[in-house]
Amino acid sequence: MKKVSISFTLNGDKVTAEVPPSWTLLKTLREYFELTGPKEGCGTGECGACTVIVDGKAVNSCIFPIPEVEGKSVTTIEGIASKDGTLHPLQKAFIENNGVQCGFCTSGMIMSAKALLDHNPDPTEDEIRTGIAGNLCRCTGYVQIVASIEKAGELIRQKK
Amino acid sequence: MVDYDYKKPKSLKEVFGLLKKYGPKATLIAGGTDVMINIRNRELSPEILISLRGLSDLCYIRKNNGYHIGALTTHRMLEQSDMVRAGLSALHDAASQVGSVQIRNVATVGGNICTAAPSADTAGPLLALDATVALEGPNGRRRVPIADFFTGPSETVRKGNEVLVEFDIPEEPGHFGSAYWKHSRRKAMDLPLLGIAVGLALSESQEISNARLGLTVAAPVPIRAYKAEEFLIGKRLGDDVLVEAGKIASSEASPRDSLRGKAWYRREMIEVFVPRMAKLAAERIRGE
Ligand SMILES: Cc1cc2nc3c(=O)[nH]c(=O)nc-3n(C[C@H](O)[C@H](O)[C@H](O)COP(=O)(O)OP(=O)(O)OC[C@H]3O[C@@H](n4cnc5c(N)ncnc54)[C@H](O)[C@@H]3O)c2cc1C
Numbered sequence: 001m002k003k004v005s006i007s008f009t010l011n012g013d014k015v016t017a018e019v020p021p022s023w024t025l026l027k028t029l030r031e032y033f034e035l036t037g038p039k040e041g042c043g044t045g046e047c048g049a050c051t052v053i054v055d056g057k058a059v060n061s062c063i064f065p066i067p068e069v070e071g072k073s074v075t076t077i078e079g080i081a082s083k084d085g086t087l088h089p090l091q092k093a094f095i096e097n098n099g100v101q102c103g104f105c106t107s108g109m110i111m112s113a114k115a116l117l118d119h120n121p122d123p124t125e126d127e128i129r130t131g132i133a134g135n136l137c138r139c140t141g142y143v144q145i146v147a148s149i150e151k152a153g154e155l156i157r158q159k160k
Numbered sequence: 161m162v163d164y165d166y167k168k169p170k171s172l173k174e175v176f177g178l179l180k181k182y183g184p185k186a187t188l189i190a191g192g193t194d195v196m197i198n199i200r201n202r203e204l205s206p207e208i209l210i211s212l213r214g215l216s217d218l219c220y221i222r223k224n225n226g227y228h229i230g231a232l233t234t235h236r237m238l239e240q241s242d243m244v245r246a247g248l249s250a251l252h253d254a255a256s257q258v259g260s261v262q263i264r265n266v267a268t269v270g271g272n273i274c275t276a277a278p279s280a281d282t283a284g285p286l287l288a289l290d291a292t293v294a295l296e297g298p299n300g301r302r303r304v305p306i307a308d309f310f311t312g313p314s315e316t317v318r319k320g321n322e323v324l325v326e327f328d329i330p331e332e333p334g335h336f337g338s339a340y341w342k343h344s345r346r347k348a349m350d351l352p353l354l355g356i357a358v359g360l361a362l363s364e365s366q367e368i369s370n371a372r373l374g375l376t377v378a379a380p381v382p383i384r385a386y387k388a389e390e391f392l393i394g395k396r397l398g399d400d401v402l403v404e405a406g407k408i409a410s411s412e413a414s415p416r417d418s419l420r421g422k423a424w425y426r427r428e429m430i431e432v433f434v435p436r437m438a439k440l441a442a443e444r445i446r447g448e
């Protein structure tokens with residue numbers, strides 16, 4: 001298989017991937033960079049388990065062609081805690097509010113929530129539910145997830 | 161897994177060159193939310209994808225002498241545009257309900273129309289807003305009214321060497337409002353089992369001076385309900401008139417039985433939602 005060289009910023013670091021042009025961003029993250037936080041649930045844009053942030057926007061990495069990442073900035077769940085290991089407010093809030101059960105949806109859920117809170121740290125419940133409408137959770141029933149995101153918003157607003 | 165090459169040209173000229181070189185072995189890709197799914201389902205196995213995402217100058221929403229929307233404009237941009245919300249409300253209703261935030265962030269309005277799914281959410285609103293599609297090929301541009309664009313499920317008048325570049329929407333004189341109803345079973349992440357878009361122009365005395373109805377999943381292609389429109393024009397807005405228009409529109413549709421819904425159900429829902437969307441359009445004109 002022919003390979004191409006794609007350079008971009010991954011969780012703050014400049015990286016280059018040598019992968020076939022037909023790979024998706026998800027496949028590249030998991031198999032080339034061995035970042036297994038983003039999950040493959042459906043592979044067709046339906047479940048959100050693969051959600052990452054590209055240039056500030058939440059996208060489904062399972063249907064994002066890797067060549068489109070050239071020159072862009074990608075953030076995955078692995079890149080949101082501080083370098084010293086301090087968890088991101090969303091991670092803290094998900095733990096404290098039981099936003100996680102089996103955990104399969106969690107990294108995607110948190111990335112969608114992060115994209116939302118980065119632009120709007122004080123969302124209404126409706127805005128939260130719209131922000132995570134593309135993220136399926138088979139365990140929690142969403143109530144604790146919404147509560148976790150509300151709490152994270154609070155933590156972020158307090159810090160400012 | 162299908163293996164293919166990927167090119168991201170920076171100009172339309174380069175796109176035309178690549179299309180000429182690869183012919184039917186090439187597929188254009190914009191947001192990829194249809195293309196990538198089709199590849200995964202093996203409905204599509206291109207040798208090369210030609211990305212349009214390098215054509216950043218086809219990504220805009222402008223107003224001068226009518227509205228102009230670049231083909232690469234994402235649903236998210238339409239959703240977040242105050243100009244679209246105020247002036248092209250039906251399109252705003254539709255764009256903000258496509259898929260999820262993740263899908264809307266990448267999926268384009270041009271891709272939605274070129275896929276030509278009978279359920280394309282933006283098709284009804286673009287019909288009700290009387291949009292014109294601008295297609296550009298190696299020999300120049302041509303313009304096609306959206307009502308003539310769809311020729312069958314997944315089929316359009318676009319030729320293989322043409323790129324959809326822009327939608328042009330006239331600014332209606334006087335008081336104009338529009339609304340779109342996506343009839344689906346779930347609030348999010350569901351395709352419509354019926355789509356109803358209404359555009360209305362009203363005089364000061366509440367007389368209907370212009371009306372356009374765009375229906376999706378109501379026939380093999382998105383359609384205008386011309387007879388219902390004709391019936392409405394010149395009448396005073398009122399319940400009886402709208403109910404009758406709903407009946408006429410329903411008789412113009414030719415829905416089919418599908419897993420999502422039966423034909424009789426779709427017909428009845430057209431009767432219900434044509435009046436409701438007309439009222440919502442009128443409320444929007446009055447600024448309610
Ligand atoms: C999970 C999910 C949910 C969805 N929900 C909805 C929904 O609620 N409503 C809805 O209507 N759709 C929905 N879709 C379908 C899809 O997202 C839309 O049709 C979208 O607008 C397609 O745009 P795109 O830019 O991603 O198109 P692409 O996949 O890039 O392209 C679609 C087709 O159009 C062609 N094309 C694209 N741009 C151009 C152009 N400028 N000129 C010529 N040809 C072009 C491509 O060759 C291809 O054949 C959904 C899809 C997914 C995966």
Ligand code: FES
Pocket residue numbers: 039040041042043044045046047048049050051060061062063
């Ligand atoms: S794996 Fe990408 S949306 Fe399900």
Ligand code: FES
Pocket residue numbers: 099100101102103104105106136137138139140
């Ligand atoms: S916690 Fe199990 S899917 Fe969400």
